[in-house]
Amino acid sequence: MTIRFLPMPTETAAVYRSGGPDAYGMAPERHVSDGDGVPCRHCLRLVGAGEPYLILAHRPFPALQPYAETGPVFIHADPCKAYEPSHTMPPMLTSRDYIVRGYSAENRILYGTGALVPNAEIPAYAQTLLAREDVAYLHIRSARNNCYQCRVERTPLLRHGRA
Structure with a gap:
């Protein structure tokens, strides 16, 4: 199984920017x-010095x-390419x-899944959690402030050349 990191949807960022x-x-x-x-949270890059957000x-x-x-999040004030x-x-x-x-698939926290994970170990821990049938997706959150960073899901299986 592989995982994928997902940004804030472009449609959501566009609403905020407008x-x-x-x-x-x-x-x-x-x-x-x-x-x-x-x-x-849209391009999943840091906003550079002097850039509006x-x-x-x-x-x-x-x-x-x-x-x-x-919780509070930041996004570029000007359109940026989604991650x-x-x-x-x-x-x-x-x-x-x-x-x-x-x-869970019902968008509820699954107790016992939350952990403070060293940066380099995030992909392995995400794969371990997403191997469980009861885990629909993950959030990565700030360890200091609990702010939402991004979502992690299973990579869809390819069937006949399509996801």
Whole structure:
């Protein structure tokens, strides 16, 4: 089994960039990056010094429910190319460790899956969790602030040349 890291959907980023409301019903805040630790959840790269970015409350779940965590995230203020889903670790994951947590098909936290994982061990831990039938997908979250970073899923099986 292989895994893939996924960005915030382009459609979601476009809504935020056009001033659409965040998870709390507020317009995203616009700032200029100092180049230090501003990870864009759409291109999964760091926002460079001098580049404008948005801060907003993001809920990476389809509906409200007790486990639908909401938190602050950053995205480039100007359109950027979405990270191509890949088994390669996104370039913005530069901290020494992250929280990796599994969720069910019902978008509920699966207790016992969450762990503080050293950066280099994230792909192996993700493969271990996604080998379980009860784990539908994973979130990678900041180990210091619990902010959502990206989603991890199984790579779809190719059948007759298609996913």
